[in-house]
Amino acid sequence: MQFTSRDVAQVEPTWKQFVPSATLEDVDPHRFRFDWRSMELGATTVLRYDLAAQVHARTQPDDQLLVCRVDAPDAQVWSHRQTLHGGVPWITDGAQVDATWERGARVRAIVFDRTHAETALRQVTGDDRVQLKATGLSPHSPADAERWGSMFSYLDGTLVEGEALDPLVMKELERHALMLTMTSFSTTFSDALRRPSQRSGAPASVRRALAYIDDNAHLPITIDDVAAAAYMSTRGLQYAFRRALDITPTEALRRARLDGAHRDLLARNGASVATIARRWGFSNSSRFAAAYREAYSMPPTLPRT
Known part of the structure; x- marks a missing residue:
């Protein structure tokens, strides 16, 4: 969704x-201008807007996890917990946050569905007791704030209006946004990661995981899906792969997808290199070319007829 409006009621x-x-609240209608852009990423929404007005904005999410950054020379952001800083992202899962500015601001935000995010994080940690909560409003450090901003810019540049993404790419982007957000801010997810990981049954679990990867690498599966198929937590799967194969599950899935792309290139089925790369989950052509060259000691090209 993308539009521009001067109508507060709209x-x-x-x-x-x-x-x-x-x-x-307290909007000056004579100076009001709103440029809005939002994109759906599975159960997650990425949104950016420019709001030219004297504004007092307030949010207090219930079934959502909201991460937001307000950029304005005179922005003031606060909650009952603490005073926040304009230009620095903040997170809330229910705490009321207010923001004001006099002339205009650019706002960047990611809205996570809380139930969906909690389910994903329980799979990653292997702990069904995890309840997703923000235990603080600010990032851990300036570096974490910068990383979140870079991640948002990448998503904003990737999610182009009217251009459909491959479901595999979309699922990975949504997972990336959630994981980076959860590790950048103080949440119960950080506490769960510090608990001992699941380590039993590695050899059989690894075999199940590899079989699932081989059968489904062409589909929009994630490492969480692989772990579920192997009856393990994502952390447990990471440990099992390291112990048994000295690689990560992500590396195994990436190799399987490279193998699939390699087979399609050799098959000469009429598709372009870029189309084949996207089919196997590689949205960045230069990264695909580098990974392919590393794996097969040659660039990804179609055989001559």
Whole structure:
């Protein structure tokens, strides 16, 4: 969704579609201008907007996890917990956060469905007791804030209006956004990662995981799906692969997809190199070419007829 409006009555309902708790207060209608862009990424929404107005905005999400960054020269952001800083991302799973600015601001935000995110994190940790909560509002460090901003810029540049992404790529992008966010901020996910990982049954589990990868590498599966198929947590699968094969499950899945792309290139089925790369989950052509060259000591080219 992408639009520009000067109508306050149109803007707030649109905003509430994605952040139901959001409200606009003390808006100057004579200076109001709203440039909105939002993209769906599975159960996650990536949104960016420029709001030219004197504004007091308020949000208090219920069934969502909201990560937001407000860039404005005079932005003030606060909650009852602490004073935040304009230009630095913050996270809330229910704590009320207010923001004000006088002239205009650019806002970047990612909205996670809380139930979906919690299910994904339980799979990663192998702990069904994990309840997803933000235990602080600010990133761990300036470096974490910078990483989150870089991740958002990458998503914003990748999710082009009107251009459909391969489901495999979309699922990986959604997982990347969730994992980087969870490790950049203080959450219960960080606590769960510090607990001992599951380590039993590695050889049989690794075999099940490899068989699942071989059968499904052409589909939009993630490492969480592989772990579930092997009846393990994602952390347990990581440990089992390291112990048994000295590689990560991600490396195994990447090799399987490279093998699939290699077979398709040799088959000369009429598809271009870029199409074959996307089919196997490689959205960046230069990275695909580098990985292919490393694996097969040659560039990814179609055989001559």
